[in-house]
Amino acid sequence: MKTLRAFFARLTGLLPNSRNDxxxxxxxxxxxQLHIDDNIRQGMTPERARREAMLKLGxxxxxxxxxxxxxxxPLFENLIRDMRFAVRQLRKNAGFTIxxxxxLALGMCASVAIFAFVDAALLKPLPYKDPxxxxxxxxxxxxxxxxxxxxxxxxxxxxxxxxxFSAFDVYNxxxxxxxxxxxxxxxxxxxVSDGFFRTLGVSPILGRNFRAGEDQLAAPRTVILSYxxxxxxxxxxxxxxxxxxxxxxxxxxxxxxxxxxFHFAPSEPTDYWVTMHASSECDLRRSCHSLYGVARLKDGxxxxxxxxxxxxxxxxxxxxxxxxxxxxxxNLSPLSEVISGTVRPILLVLLAGACLLLLIAAVNVASxxxxxxxxxxxxxxxxxxxxxxxxxxxxxxxxxxxxxxGMGSVLGVASAYxxxxxxxxxxxxxxxxxxxxxxxxxxxxRVLAFAxxxxxxxxxxxxxxxxxxxxxxxxxxxxxxxxxxxxxxTWRRLGSKLVVVELATAVVLLAGAGLLGQxxxxxxxxxxxxxxxxxxxxxxxxxxxxxxxxxxxxxLERKVIAEVSAIPGxxxxxxxxxxxxxxxxxxxxxxxxxxxxxxEHNDTPFVCVTPDYFKTIGxxxxxxxxxxxxxxxxxxxxxxxxxxxVRQFFPNEEPLGKRLLPLSDPxxxxxxxxxxxxxxxxxxxxxxxxTLYYPFTxxxxxxxxxxxxxxxxxxxxxxxxxxxxxxxxxxxxxxxxQTMSEQISQSAYIHRSLALLVGGFAGLALLxxxxxxxxxxxxxxxxRTREIGVRMALGxxxxxVYRLILKDAGGLIAFGVVLGILxxxxxxxxxxxxxxxxxxxxxxxxxxxxxxxxxxxxxASFIPxxxxxxxxxxxxxxxx
Amino acid sequence: MxxxxxxxxxxxxxxxxxxxxxxxxxHGYGIARRxxxxxxxxxxxxxxxxxxxxxxxxxxxxxxxxxGVSDNNRKAKFYKLTRAGKKQIEQETRNWEQTxxxxxxxxxxxxxxx
Numbered sequence: 001m002k003t004l005r006a007f008f009a010r011l012t013g014l015l016p017n018s019r020n021d022x023x024x025x026x027x028x029x030x031x032x033q034l035h036i037d038d039n040i041r042q043g044m045t046p047e048r049a050r051r052e053a054m055l056k057l058g059x060x061x062x063x064x065x066x067x068x069x070x071x072x073x074p075l076f077e078n079l080i081r082d083m084r085f086a087v088r089q090l091r092k093n094a095g096f097t098i099x100x101x102x103x104l105a106l107g108m109c110a111s112v113a114i115f116a117f118v119d120a121a122l123l124k125p126l127p128y129k130d131p132x133x134x135x136x137x138x139x140x141x142x143x144x145x146x147x148x149x150x151x152x153x154x155x156x157x158x159x160x161x162x163x164x165f166s167a168f169d170v171y172n173x174x175x176x177x178x179x180x181x182x183x184x185x186x187x188x189x190x191x192v193s194d195g196f197f198r199t200l201g202v203s204p205i206l207g208r209n210f211r212a213g214e215d216q217l218a219a220p221r222t223v224i225l226s227y228x229x230x231x232x233x234x235x236x237x238x239x240x241x242x243x244x245x246x247x248x249x250x251x252x253x254x255x256x257x258x259x260x261x262f263h264f265a266p267s268e269p270t271d272y273w274v275t276m277h278a279s280s281e282c283d284l285r286r287s288c289h290s291l292y293g294v295a296r297l298k299d300g301x302x303x304x305x306x307x308x309x310x311x312x313x314x315x316x317x318x319x320x321x322x323x324x325x326x327x328x329x330x331n332l333s334p335l336s337e338v339i340s341g342t343v344r345p346i347l348l349v350l351l352a353g354a355c356l357l358l359l360i361a362a363v364n365v366a367s368x369x370x371x372x373x374x375x376x377x378x379x380x381x382x383x384x385x386x387x388x389x390x391x392x393x394x395x396x397x398x399x400x401x402x403x404x405x406g407m408g409s410v411l412g413v414a415s416a417y418x419x420x421x422x423x424x425x426x427x428x429x430x431x432x433x434x435x436x437x438x439x440x441x442x443x444x445x446r447v448l449a450f451a452x453x454x455x456x457x458x459x460x461x462x463x464x465x466x467x468x469x470x471x472x473x474x475x476x477x478x479x480x481x482x483x484x485x486x487x488x489x490t491w492r493r494l495g496s497k498l499v500v501v502e503l504a505t506a507v508v509l510l511a512g513a514g515l516l517g518q519x520x521x522x523x524x525x526x527x528x529x530x531x532x533x534x535x536x537x538x539x540x541x542x543x544x545x546x547x548x549x550x551x552x553x554x555x556l557e558r559k560v561i562a563e564v565s566a567i568p569g570x571x572x573x574x575x576x577x578x579x580x581x582x583x584x585x586x587x588x589x590x591x592x593x594x595x596x597x598x599x600e601h602n603d604t605p606f607v608c609v610t611p612d613y614f615k616t617i618g619x620x621x622x623x624x625x626x627x628x629x630x631x632x633x634x635x636x637x638x639x640x641x642x643x644x645x646v647r648q649f650f651p652n653e654e655p656l657g658k659r660l661l662p663l664s665d666p667x668x669x670x671x672x673x674x675x676x677x678x679x680x681x682x683x684x685x686x687x688x689x690x691t692l693y694y695p696f697t698x699x700x701x702x703x704x705x706x707x708x709x710x711x712x713x714x715x716x717x718x719x720x721x722x723x724x725x726x727x728x729x730x731x732x733x734x735x736x737x738q739t740m741s742e743q744i745s746q747s748a749y750i751h752r753s754l755a756l757l758v759g760g761f762a763g764l765a766l767l768x769x770x771x772x773x774x775x776x777x778x779x780x781x782x783x784r785t786r787e788i789g790v791r792m793a794l795g796x797x798x799x800x801v802y803r804l805i806l807k808d809a810g811g812l813i814a815f816g817v818v819l820g821i822l823x824x825x826x827x828x829x830x831x832x833x834x835x836x837x838x839x840x841x842x843x844x845x846x847x848x849x850x851x852x853x854x855x856x857x858x859x860a861s862f863i864p865x866x867x868x869x870x871x872x873x874x875x876x877x878x879x880x
Numbered sequence: 881m882x883x884x885x886x887x888x889x890x891x892x893x894x895x896x897x898x899x900x901x902x903x904x905x906x907h908g909y910g911i912a913r914r915x916x917x918x919x920x921x922x923x924x925x926x927x928x929x930x931x932x933x934x935x936x937x938x939x940x941x942x943x944x945x946x947x948g949v950s951d952n953n954r955k956a957k958f959y960k961l962t963r964a965g966k967k968q969i970e971q972e973t974r975n976w977e978q979t980x981x982x983x984x985x986x987x988x989x990x991x992x993x994x
Contacts, residue, residue, distance in 0.1 A: 003940075005939065005940060005941055006936065006939035006940045009938075009939035010939065024931070026955075026957075027908065027931070027956075027957040028931065030907070030954060030955055030956045030957065031907060031908045031909040031912075031927070031956065031957075032909075033954055034907065034909040034910075034950060034952075034954060034956060035909050035927070037952060037954070038913075056926070056927050057926070057927045057928045058926040058927065058928035058929070059928065062928065063927075063928035063931060066928065066929070066931065066932050067931040067932055067935060069932070070931075070932035070935045070936055070939075071935060
């Protein structure tokens with residue numbers, strides 16, 4: 001208690017207060033005077049009286065100091081004094097301070113900002129109960145798709161037969177039509193089985209969860225709203241429960257609202273969570289795969305056990321239903337992997353890049369500090385000569401290090417915050433919606449802790465870097481040597497090693513950026529099989545009630561083509577049920593007429609197109625013919641195939657005239673009438689798959705894409721197209737009007753942003769590394785001015801001086817580059833999964849990185865070498 | 881004079897408190913002189929060591945200080961006991977007596993052994 005009281009008394013003593021100092025001095029003086037008075041009374045002379053009193057006191061200054069030390073905490077006081085001194089010193093050296101703080105802030109900004117993304121996407125726990133026990137459940141087709149969808153009948157069997165899941169549910173994201181006062185509107189919806197939210201361990205914040213059996217056909221239709229649509233469309237009103245929405249022409253009752261922080265990335269964005277109500281042809285067919293599974297492992301059941309169990313079930317079903325389940329295996333994946341698996345390698349590469357940049361920045365600051373210490377040798381020698389202890393001198397460096405790191409960290413974290421905003425601003429809104437976990441982005445405690453860790457590391461590095469280079473005895477020795485002679489030795493020993501580290505790190509970043517740049521280039525120059533310029537695409541969804549019958553849909557198609565082709569600037573029009581360079585696509589199975597079939601999966605994507613589609617998108621017909629306008633279901637069924645299809649199913653055979661028997665209706669054959677050059681149907685980095693094209697008039701759909709080849713500006717055509725379609729029927733929804741070039745550029749989005757960010761890091765790293773090298777060489781030249789002068793006086797040529805300096809630099813560069821290349825090969829190996837079309841040991845990339853770095857580094861060292869060579873020997877000798 | 885003992889660690893505070901208890905408010909020089917006199921001039925006290933001790937007691941709340949005027953009309957800082965200080969004396973006295981009693985037993989037992 002009294003110790004605590006004394007502690008606070010001393011703590012307040014830390015506050016600057018000169019009155020206390022005066023007060024204490026006055027007290028000592030007063031008592032001394034009393035003592036002197038006494039001594040005089042005893043008959044001493046005034047001088048002797050004073051001397052005796054002083055002796056008894058034990059000296060005036062030591063007493064004052066001891067008194068003062070008791071009043072405060074001496075260690076703290078020293079630190080505060082050192083800090084003030086450090087700030088003064090740093091202000092005097094504004095150039096050094098600004099450079100060091102900016103470099104540190106840059107490194108921190110990059111690494112903290114990227115870490116914030118890592119935190120939001122990978123570290124923040126998922127908003128479900130015990131998320132580690134959740135798994136994604138898939139069927140598996142060897143080689144074709146390791147994580148395929150489940151069919152509804154398969155799901156029901158797995159759910160019944162498994163012994164490893166405490167809960168197992170499915171979800172299926174679909175576009176729904178939402179009827180509103182102002183017409184129809186596209187709504188984001190996901191169909192789920194009744195226990196979906198209970199499996200995740202999520203309860204609505206308002207209303208109730210789906211009840212068991214509520215997903216059956218007989219049950220009334222119900223919907224749970226996302227928090228965001230509740231806010232947007234209902235203003236967050238509590239009386240929303242019991243209200244009805246019309247989704248796909250079905251009156252659906254709102255029964256609940258999900259929590260604000262709920263998200264389920266694999267099915268986002270979703271505003272309306274509705275129940276399965278399995279009724280469509282696809283839902284009921286065992287070979288139609290449209291669902292994804294999510295399950296909770298029973299307590300004590302391991303991932304492996306669960307996988308073995310579902311694999312066994314899949315094996316049983318394969319025997320039971322050989323017609324539909326041949327080769328269908330099973331697969332599981334941890335839910336965290338399902339949610340952020342695709343972004344993980346990307347974020348980790350970025351984080352590694354940012355941390356390397358931080359490393360270079362820190363090393364650069366450390367070497368700057370070394371140079372500064374070298375040039376302060378005299379000051380330090382004098383201070384130590386005047387009695388400053390090693391601890392006090394180290395304390396001074398620590399204080400300077402802390403001040404630098406403090407300023408750098410504040411600046412770094414603040415700019416990291418802005419960088420995060422800028423980076424999220426660069427992500428397209430569609431992508432942002434599918435990455436809902438990024439809502440948690442910000443300076444969270446974990447991010448701040450990461451920044452704190454960096455600051456701590458930097459503080460230790462910057463506080464002790466200057467002190468490793470000198471011991472006190474060395475300083476004393478320096479004093480006698482003056483500034484001549486060997487000063488700069490430590491710098492050359494340690495500083496040059498640091499520069500090698502910097503150069504090697506810069507090589508690694510440059511190589512990474514080079515490989516990613518190559519990937520991007522290969523991706524953007526991938527053979528598309530179509531001409532993307534002047535091509536506009538718009539997504540059309542017509543209400544099923546009015547257009548689901550073939551003649552209705554065909555009439556709609558004719559009207560759409562007629563209305564839209566009247567728009568000025570539209571040259572030709574085509575319709576397809578799927579857009580090239582995109583994900584979604586349906587697949588079909590078929591047998592080949594005249595060949596034995598053993599139930600193998602001829603699982604092939606198909607697209608239904610109008611006669612002018614290929615001409616409109618600029619595809620190339622290799623053989624055969626396009627479809628005719630008159631080819632409807634009354635005529636023989638026909639198909640066009642791509643080159644990959646021929647390679648896979650008819651190698652070295654004439655495909656034209658061959659007949660396919662689709663599994664859905666094997667009695668009616670489809671004849672192949674045309675062969676087109678491969679069109680990139682999937683994302684740019686995907687393999688081209690065999691593809692079937694059917695006439696739209698024989699396979700109609702109410703959901704399709706309208707393509708227009710235009711002359712002139714594409715952007716102005718999109719609204720005109722929408723308007724023309726709405727003129728036919730205001731209930732028809734049009735979406736995502738964009739140019740094909742935009743769509744392609746979005747498909748390369750991840751690769752582009754990676755290449756740009758890592759490229760940015762690499763550029764900065766190159767700059768910092770070269771500046772570091774320049775610093776080393778320039779300092780070495782300035783230290784060797786006398787030596788160079790002597791050499792020149794003794795007859796050394798300019799070229800000899802150049803050689804002298806550049807040989808030093810060349811050695812460092814060569815060492816750094818070789819080390820860097822070796823590290824790059826290892827590092828690039830780690831990011832192989834995100835490279836496209838290049839390998840991690842791409843020799844041209846590594847070679848050009850080595851050349852770029854060597855040239856810029858040599859250029860940087862050429863500047864000081866030139867200064868050395870143009871020295872006037874007489875002046876050089878006179879220097880210092 | 882040669883036999884003078886240094887003040888034992890930790891005992892100075894108690895001496896200061898006892899002095900103030902006996903004489904009432906007193907300045908630093910007075911306290912120092914009084915300690916030396918009480919010890920029969922056997923203790924050698926460096927007056928400088930008194931100031932941190934006084935400040936520590938003041939920080940702990942055992943004594944309070946105030947500027948005043950001495951007998952011979954000089955300004956000086958006077959220290960006096962607080963209530964907490966009086967309690968502290970009682971406690972420290974008990975501790976001291978206990979310590980010396982224990983030590984006394986050791987001396988006694990040595991005598992017996994001899």
